[in-house]
Amino acid sequence: MATIKLARSTSCSRCINYAEPRSTVKSGFNCDVNYAKTQMKATRMIYGKDDKVQAHTLIQSFKPGEVTPEQANALGYQLAEKVADGHQVAIYTHTDKDHIHNHLVINSVNMDTGLKFQAHGQKAIQEVKDMNDQICLEHGLTIPEEPAKVRYTTAEKSLLEKGKISWKDEIREAVDYSVSRTSDFKSFSELLNKKGVDVKLRGKTITYTHLNANKKVRASKLGSDYEKETI
Template identity: 50%
Template sequence: MATIQLGNTKVATKLISYAEKRAHEKGGVDCPAQYAKAQFKATRELWGKTEGIQAHHVIQSFKPGEVTAKLANEIGQDLARNIAKGHEAVVYTHTDKDHIHNHIVINAVSFENGSKYQSSKKDLYKIREQSDQLCLAKGLSIVKEPTAQIRYTLAEKALLEKGKDSWKDEIRESIDSIKGQATSLPDLAHQLKAQFGIETKITPKNISFKHPDFERFVRGTKLGLAYEKETLTNEFERQIERNQERGSARVSDAAPDEFERTGKP
């Protein structure tokens, strides 16, 4: 089973540096992994498209214990070939979490015709389908039930049609408003209780929420994909990784000034 997240960056070299530093396995698609920074840049300059988004980022995470780093990297390369034809890509496989995961970095500009790579939320489902097909071909499990970022019941839909919000929507809105500030599931639970009176129950498999005006808990799976335990956990992990990436960049940027001031690296 593999899950997919999408992102992009205006500074491809920083993303590549971060992903490469922690890689257990790496491999390139239409580009040797060791020359990714230079080749990505050369392609963008060749077509005169150096501004804006420089690279797209796909995180492909696998079920713990289901793949080796080598197999994960091979699947990541196959996925890159399928979803980004004509674009250089490099796949970095990380093993520093319980789940092995790929960081797939795709050059924003095609080396074939100079076209820009297009990636949006609607493309997320197409990429998931491609990932599922590759996993099935390797005998791996997939998410069998269709998922949605937000999952509405018939009762909720009826309220929405009348222009009213449901108590479940209030929970969703509360989570959305603070998950960018939270650093972990326990921290999210603490802030939900402190700010909105919403109780949270975390189990090994699920996360559930209880609105202060209602007596029963509702699982994140009933609220939608965006509110499931695995999705929220991945978001917090990605947020930590982004902060580490920014911290590394600041240290790197500050190093020359420190050398000039002290004469020492």
Template identity: 40%
Template sequence: MATTHIKRSTSASRLVNYAEKRAVKKDGFNLDIQYAKSELKQVRDVYGNPGKTQAYASRIAFSPLEFNPQDPHDQATVLAVAKAVYAQAYPNQQVALYEHADTDSLHVHAVIGAINLETGQKMHGNWHQYRDHLVQITDQVCREQGLMVTKPDPNRHEKRTMAEIKLRAKHQPTWKDQIRQAVDHTMQNPLIRDFQAFQDDLKQQAVKVWERGKNLTYQLLGTNYKSRGTKLGLDYEKETIFNELASRQTQSRTNQQTQRTIKATVNSARTNFNRTEELSGHSDSAASHSQNVVGSTTPADRTDRPTGQPPVSDDLKQLRRQQQQLTSPIKTDLTKRLRGLSKTNPTDQSAKSDRPQTDPSRTGQKHPDRQSAQQPSEPNHSSNDGPNR
């Protein structure tokens, strides 16, 4: 049963120096293990792609139930299995292998050159993808060699020491568990989107956190208990926390942009709706005006309407009936008043009756006296002393 690990590094020489000191056996793939540092540097210089990432640090550990760390035969077998794994996982990379036997399990440290020997390009991706790829290859090679395959641990995102495991078996919480619980509670809050908010929220839970190089360090306030995120587990490492915070910021900006787009669309729709209502109001007034014009036409105009024109609406007929009902009392009142006036002036009627009637036979004759009387006489100014006022 084997477990794997891989992480990016900015110094290939430093990785080689660390792994070479305690190595019991070593081997290389696509390079001479005796000149690992110089050959890794030559490849970077030839392809002119130095960059920040020079290599990837990886590790494969085997269970003590299968291999004895002090047995030379087991040491050779483990190194051969590790070389088969990395040769299949990274066939175009430089790989330096160093086997350690200073713990309960045999494990092999691998320094993987970042540059592909065929394309000259660097490895692209993140260490999560590299680890998943390496795990699949490791399980495949272990099956081929007849070894046990590592089963996924549901708590693999948490790292626990033997002392923690014993305390947990006794149902006794540890100070590291307090830090883990505080970090889990903080990351469950979707409003935590930057490292400052992350620090402030943890401080309210009596946990202090700060950056220390590539790691995060956690400490219980008021105590000397502190630990790096790499010792607590994968979920508490700096890269995991920062990636999650960056993802939340991106999601927040996307949501804000979507809300602004929706708001602009709604406002535009409301404006168009109001304009439509205004236009419909003008059309209604025009229609009412046309109805009034139609209502004011004379009966003669209505009789001359073409036969194809639609009949008068019921509303217009009702309006006309109301007008007739309103005007009929006015006509009746006017008639009564006229009759009253004719009764109050009987002298005018008698004078008209006493007037001599003209003989129709004499209408054609001229009456000189009457005509002369009808002609106006010239004014006599002799009797006037001055002009009239």
């Protein structure tokens, strides 16, 4: 069963520095993966867009025993072709957990147009999931029987329709980013705090606080993906 997580970063180099040393197999789409940092930076500099969001990261995970590292990397390359046409993407396959998974680092700036990669909120995540499901089905792999549960209020849905992101979605993105890079609650909490979100665990209840907005929300209000049993 292949699943994905999508996040963004203000440091492309940091994303690559995390993913590359841990990789078993690696490849590059529209770039030489051995020089990915240099080539991606050059593209951003050409268009004068080396600030703010520099990269988007996509975590593609597979059911244990379904694929080899080489097959996983090839599937990651296919996903890069579908998701990030015109962008440079470095695909790193990790085997350090019980499930093989890919870290795709997508350069934020399109090589041909200079436009920024757009992937915000649940709508973008669902589009990527649909593409990933299509690839997996073509290769005979299992996919989730139903989409990950995320709860949206009417106000949040209204913002999404306008192409805007709510403070709750910013928490979701921070959690998605942090949980994919940590293996225990302490390190998860510390990384999440650096992303501007505080997390408190009391029994089975998790409460997140958006530090800039100074607003709190229980995990159950964000969706089951953000509750204790899932993270």
